[in-house]
Ligand SMILES: O=C(O)C(=O)C[C@H](O)[C@H](O)CO
């Protein structure tokens with residue numbers, strides 16, 4: 001049995017911040033786990049360093065379920081993004097170790113491939129509709145079968161999901177939170193126009209998605225769902241904040257547009273009511289923020305009973321370690337729906353060499369034992385941590401709103 005003899009954190013910023021846990025065993029096997037919580041990175045690093053790592057030393061790395069329960073129940077304090085991200089990092093690293101010891105990729109340990117690859121969606125964004133469409137056409141020609149569309153809102157200086165001219169989109173862009181201004185009325189005018197133009201230009205053979213990013217009230221979300229119905233979106237995401245889960249009933253009552261939610265969820269308890277009442281179609285919870293593969297499998301098993309499918313979060317603030325874990329999960333889980341794919345920068349990929357690959361609109365985790373991701377610690381050390389926050393959002397009258 002591989003015994004855990006050391007665990008340490010690698011904090012690096014190859015273009016953006018990542019926190020990685022590396023667990024080492026007495027047989028020389030090592031495992032990696034992503035512990036990145038965008039804008040709150042050092043809180044997770046401290047939780048791991050000060051409170052989790054001391055409890056790991058000497059444990060049998062194969063006892064993944066027992067260690068998960070120990071860290072979850074043993075803390076007494078339950079759930080929360082910092083705790084669940086820390087537990088996820090340990091969980092991923094232990095699955096990585098188990099795979100390496102077995103000589104198998106993790107998807108084989110999870111039951112084997114249930115499909116040939118994971119359908120992924122990429123992002124197309126632009127400050128005006130025409131730019132978004134142009135990017136979407138380019139992505140379709142690259143082989144993507146599903147594309148998320150975001151565009152600037154006329155009359156607003158900036159909005160979620162849209163890059164500044166000539167730059168890659170990276171929301172955590174400032175040493176202290178930047179502020180943007182929001183108008184629901186202006187936004188609700190432009191999105192149906194964007195989808196109409198996209199169907200006109202791209203036809204019907206590509207899936208189109210959209211992220212509302214928690215900015216609408218339930219009745220406004222219902223209106224958007226209804227307005228987009230003629231363009232058959234694959235989903236609208238985070239149409240309204242999900243703390244009051246029953247509010248999704250209102251959207252359902254008015255629209256058949258599929259609903260995705262949950263990238264900010266960290267446990268099965270955040271999703272239980274939504275799933276059991278069939279108020280959503282896709283659950284966005286992902287490996288790094290929802291307690292690792294061990295817990296995400298549990299969420300997916302519950303969702304499967306209600307024909308809710310997975311649609312894991314996969315923005316660039318989730319490191320290649322999470323991307324690999326999400327692909328092993330997606331390849332093997334029965335109710336897989338889609339996986340978000342926002343390619344990392346070359347700098348990031350150089351720090352985290354990996355075996356997953358994109359081909360013909362789908363991704364595959366590869367067949368290397370474990371996760372199939374390593375970390376180049378020398379390169380990582382050349383990119384020191386740089387504080388960066390997500391923006392905050394205000395209505396035009398100054399009221400603080402969801403970003
Ligand atoms: O990728 C998405 O769907 C997002 O909403 C990205 C989030 O804004 C980002 O991960 C926040 O850290």
Ligand SMILES: [Mg+2]
Nearest residue numbers: 211237238263
């Ligand atoms: Mg989102």
